[in-house]
Amino acid sequence: MKGSNKATVLTIADKCKNILASNWQGHLNTIKTDAHGSKGNIYTSKVKYIVKKGKPFIWVPEHDLHNVNTIIDERGSFSVASPFPGPLGKLLKSLNKFPVRVALTGDVVPLTDKKAQSVAEFVKEVMLAEEKAVKEFSYTVSGVLSFSDHFSTSRSKNLKELIDGSEKYVIYKFNLSSCMFVDGNGGTREVDFEDVEKCKASLLAPYSAKLIDGINQSEARRRGLTLFCFIYLNVNARDAYMLSLDRKGFDVLGKVFSKAPGDEESEYEWKQFRIPFKEEAWDVESFCLQLVEMEEEAIKMVSSYSGLG
Template sequence: MKGNKATVLTFAEKCKNILVSNWQGHLNTIKADAKGSKEDIHTSKVKYIFKKGKPFIWVPEKDLHNLNTIIDERGSFAVTSPFPGSLASLLRSAKKLPSRVALTGDVVPLKDKKVQSATESLREAILSEHNVVSESSYSVSGILSSSNLGLTSRSENLLELLDGEEQYVVYRFNLRSCMFIDGKGGAHEVGLEDFEASRADTLSPFSAMLIDGINQSEARRRALMLFCFIYLNVNAKDAYMLSVDRKGFDVLGKVPSLATKDGFREYQWKEFRFSFKEEARDIEAFCCQLIAMEEEVLKNVSGYSGLG
């Protein structure tokens, strides 16, 4: 695992992965009335797919965005890295934020033929992801079986756009700027040329399922603690999967901090990066390499119970 160069993605790649891994974000438009634009901002959570380098957004018919964009097409769109289940409450308690993408641009409504094309792309994406999961090997299903798919499956959460009774207006979000914001709040501007040239990982649509599947398994979380100990010589009291990508994954570990005056040891949550020996080109490769690492650390720790 060690000695792998270029083990961290570029900011552009991180942005693409986040946009592909999630299915909902916060859309902001400028409030408007019959007299024109106002200074106030209207914000709501909307669902989307990421296609050909742009978000395609489904806005409910009754949402104020539909009026606002007639007067002023300018808008912004914010999407966070998936933080499903127990990870959400952990990040709040640790006073950490998930990484996120902030986009500015124009919110442009699609005409009928373009709406049909976007809807067909949505249908194809849902079917493709469903097929990957249903046809996956034991290595993949063993991890995903612990995940709450109703909350973490991108295809399951997008399905209501096709089958629900609510009517939507579909928009294309034309980018003007892109910003990657890390978990510490640091903002990193991403050039549009770099953004357009980058590609999202093929495992990104399954990120939320993978993260939740690993975090819901006590055995796999113990394995993450062993990763910290065997690979980094760090004694973690607890650990959670934070993010996944083709080059590796990030773990949030609960590690000792400085001892207090009364002699008690305090703990803090700290991020650790683990890199694969080879890039994981898909969800199958990711799960196989993760399991191989689990088996490797178990061989180095005697008396440790199996992962089952």
């Protein structure tokens, strides 16, 4: 694919910020304490959160052990993965791979009632804004999202229970002291958390789970991904899934033939490929428009190669 000379991948700080904006749940770790206040092992549970002004705000159920632990020691860590809905999650599990994720360390600080109410109101505003946006999406966007599992990929739906549910929560602000980017193979890279706080999350990020799932649940769109591998990368892929996306392009897991050395039998394996956009996609509309244009372009080019055009 011919494009501009601009970098086709994001900075690590941008990736971290987008991961935080694309998900709504993560794993919180605090230091266990006993009745005498002595510290033991690490306690972990899955919690929901939202990012406001660059800071994660975490909802912990009222009777969760985190609420006791943080009274004694506010230090904690918080891990958030890039969305891996539906078929993508099953594929990654079968390959013993993990989605890329962000690992944060810092202090878990409870909010006053007034600040907690303010954050709860912010969640309501975010939910209403996302629900309004989904209703107003164009036909092109709706076509891409139509195959996605609406509940499991909707941030607004998953945060709704925090506001309307019967369970009570304690809301915490997570004050960052360090940030680590963890790739799919477990490799880590420390990131300046000030850089993470300074950069802005993509407008695509809150909808990335819905977009990824909508594409991966559609056989036609998955065939489109295999065409992209052939046309733009000269790679013959038997199958393909969308792995992640951002304003500069997207990553694909393609099933390609791997020639084995010596007398060993050759077989197919899954490899990751990067497909850049011609122009940066700043929102959901521009992402879907470029995706559809690329599909049409790829079909025409394949038809031309085969003498059918």
